[in-house]
Amino acid sequence: MGQGYARHSRVQHRAGDFGLPLLQRAVDAVVLPEDGTPFRVADLGAAAGSNSLDPMRAVVDGIRGRTGEDTPVTVVHTDIPANDFNALLATIMDTPGSYAKLPEVFAQAEARSFYEPLFPAAELHLAWSAIAVHWLSRVPGPIPGHIYCSRATGSARRALKEQSRSDWETFLAHRARELRSGGQLVVLGGAAADDGSSGADGLMDTAEAVLADVVRQGLITPAEYARMTIPTWNRTREEFLAPLREGPLAQALRVEEYDLVVLPDLLLDRLRETGDVKGFAEQVTAFFQAAFQPSLFSVLDPGRAPAEADAVAEAFAVGMRSRVAADPEAVETHWHVVPLRLARV
Amino acid sequence: MGQGYARHSRVQHRAGDFGLPLLQRAVDAVVLPEDGTPFRVADLGAAAGSNSLDPMRAVVDGIRGRTGEDTPVTVVHTDIPANDFNALLATIMDTPGSYAKLPEVFAQAEARSFYEPLFPAAELHLAWSAIAVHWLSRVPGPIPGHIYCSRATGSARRALKEQSRSDWETFLAHRARELRSGGQLVVLGGAAADDGSSGADGLMDTAEAVLADVVRQGLITPAEYARMTIPTWNRTREEFLAPLREGPLAQALRVEEYDLVVLPDLLLDRLRETGDVKGFAEQVTAFFQAAFQPSLFSVLDPGRAPAEADAVAEAFAVGMRSRVAADPEAVETHWHVVPLRLARV
Structure with missing residues (x-):
């Protein structure tokens, strides 16, 4: 997703605003690196990067506010290989006021899906993912008579829901491995209401x-036409929380806070x-x-x-x-x- | 430099072959990370990445041969912001047999000149730069009557040589800071004979x-036409070695081996x-x-x-x-x- 996505991603940007308070609390709570070693951040599903600048500056400023020093910070922006990385890196490196222009800040990009391993074990202090985890790793099958997940019924719906469950557990398992003890993970998840409605059904x-x-x-x-499907699933709060209630993921990742936010139609x-x-x-x-x-x-x-x-x-x-x-x-x-x-x- | 550069960079590729034995000795000599922590490599001036695949595989295989384990390896490929990072990442991630497909190997890209800081202090175990440091950070001025550095005379020649000296010292100073103690730096430098001739003067x-x-x-x-200049300088062995003979760079970086190789005209x-x-x-x-x-x-x-x-x-x-x-x-x-x-x- 290139310039077009950046220009028309105001909805995502607004969604990011809802996440900044959580991100600030994550920065306040995260266990800091020792001995002046770098603080490592992942921005997962960065697209063209335009919605990453404010959050990453908040992270750099927040960490340095806590340490009182120019603690080195390395940010790795990830997205799938089909992403426009030239656009992403231009946004990160060239935007006036970008966090990447601060001293002792290093910005990199990685071309791999967040449903795969992205980092060595215990590498990350903090991971952030804004309005990205509703994209599934694959479409299990077409949705008869529609392009959109919330209109799927019967076996097509069950297959999408199962893909979503599997993908989310995979995402969490990789991040549990990549975060170090005391690290924080903030996800702004494209979501559905408890009844499964997405809020975008009329548009779709x-x-x-x-x-x-x-x-x-x-x-x-x-x-x-029959093959056309938007490969997303908007999870309910319960679907987000289910794998974190018991089992190995619940042992590794503790839920600190969650909410359901309904955005205005600006x-x-x-x-x-x-x-x-x-x-x-x-x-x-x-x-x-x-x-x-x-x-x-x-x-x-x-x-x-x-x-x-x-x-x-x-x-x-x-x-x-x-x-x-x-x-x-x-x-x-x-x-x-x-x-x-x-x-x- | 995109696909065209990859297709027509056989000269660089052949030059890389000359460097693989040095790289192997660097891998044999480098101080390994402790406690299963990742081994960190920089590939400086990666262009489209086609000449990076063999060296980076040699590094991964060499390190794992020494540790006997799937030691995590992170490679960061860097180049200037004008580079085609979509081409670079596609080469690295999609080429059959790419080192980046090995388990516990992570590949990233950074869009910044190697005449600037690229990594936190003491981050790197190994840095590799193949046929890239002859590109200057800037052209001090046009070369009267020619496009090529080896044809410069008088003050234009002195200005190019001074820019080259300054750039090379800057490159070394950043790498000295970024490498950890016991780390290794291998540079294949586009060079000139001791008399200053480049071997490409007829072509130019x-x-x-x-x-x-x-x-x-x-x-x-x-x-x-008067503004047209190829912004390179081919250093002699003596120009490469001078800042490493005494002073702060010589204190930080020890010359293990050097040579002057003249490539055939294939x-x-x-x-x-x-x-x-x-x-x-x-x-x-x-x-x-x-x-x-x-x-x-x-x-x-x-x-x-x-x-x-x-x-x-x-x-x-x-x-x-x-x-x-x-x-x-x-x-x-x-x-x-x-x-x-x-x-x-």
Whole structure:
């Protein structure tokens, strides 16, 4: 996810704001390195890095406030290999005021999924992951009649939920190994309400309807459409906490705090103030495209010429803007976030 | 430097082969981490990473041969921010047989010049830099009448030599700080013979003549041409060793071995076997473009349209192929390399 993602990730940015108090408490509680050795931080699922700058500066400032010295801090930003690391490193290294410009601060990048080992055992003092763990390691199968997890039913739903459980336990197991004793893990998890609703179902239903239009226009084949799935699962609080209640993960990781936050729909609030339906439709479409289009379009037939894929994208954007403008209230979105702070025992 | 550099960096690759025995001796001599903690390696000036895979595998295998265990190894590949880190990370993570696929091996990237601090103090066990330290941190001034350092005379020559001295001392000072006691530093330095000749002077004279042709064609302005400089300096053995003879760097870094290697001209050897002048001209031009064109063309007027820059590149390639084909012997190139192995006291 490149510049587009950075420009249209205000929702994620706002979600990060909810996490900063937890991060501050993690920095206050974490066991510090000894003898002036470096403090090591992981930023897991960094995307283009634009939402990493404030949290990482808070970490550097917080640790140095506690030690009273220029304690060396090394931050490793990770994401999957398909991420745009040129964009990520440019953001981290070039943004005016970036934490990476502080003395004795070192910033690196790692191209590996957080469902794999990322660091040697007991390497990390602190790990942070903001609005990333709802991306699954794989899609167990298509969702009949829809692109979105919360609309899955029956066996498709069970398969997604099982994939989510397995992925989350894998994530926690790797982090339990990589954190040193007294380390802290802060996760802002893309989440669902206790009843499983995601708060984005209307948005996803609209996108689904637009894709059906694009099929009718003959730009996507029914077979391509059937494969389209956004590979996410929004966990409930209970799904986040279950593996931490008993068993080996509960022995290694202690739940310090958790919550369920429901975010406002900032775009719709602004529309209600301004009445600018066209601008609203443009912004909602741009956000959706930046966040989800790469996943959806990755299943287009491999023989497709770039111009064909561009035509599909253009038709999708036109349709999305049109449907959103026709019924803005239908795409009202209240993303749910579970902020979670864990301590490595 | 992206895919083009990787495809046309056979000269560098061959140079790396000369360094592997030194690297092996560094791995044999380095003080190992204690208590199963990770072994930390820096690969300084990694470019697209294609020449890093064999050396880094040699390091991992060598260390594990000594410890008899899956000692965790973390490798950080560094290069300047303008490097193509997507290409670098793809090479490191995706190449079949890459060292990064071994268990308990972690590969990261850092976007910062090796003339700046790259790591916390005493972080590294081993640092490796292959055919990279001849790139200067800045060009002190244009070289009147030429693009290449070995053709500089008078004050331009003195300024380049002084920049080289300052850069090399800066490089060594940062590495002395970053290496732990008992650590090792292996540098394959792009070098010059004791009389200052680089072994590439004929190649550079041909490129210079082609650029003059392109000016006459009106595609480059004389002012642009005057700014064109390849920002390198090939140090003699004595220039590499001077700061290590006395003073603070000599206190911190002990010279274990050094040499001066003159590389064969593999392309010309093949031409002599095959008589394929066209293929030779093509390969020499492609190598030159991949290695040096970005530096030369970075001083084109900023207002240039991309199509104009493309036309300049095309004219240069056409002219280079033509001149090289007309006189292959004139571009006979014998790169000089100083392999240098230092120990952190």
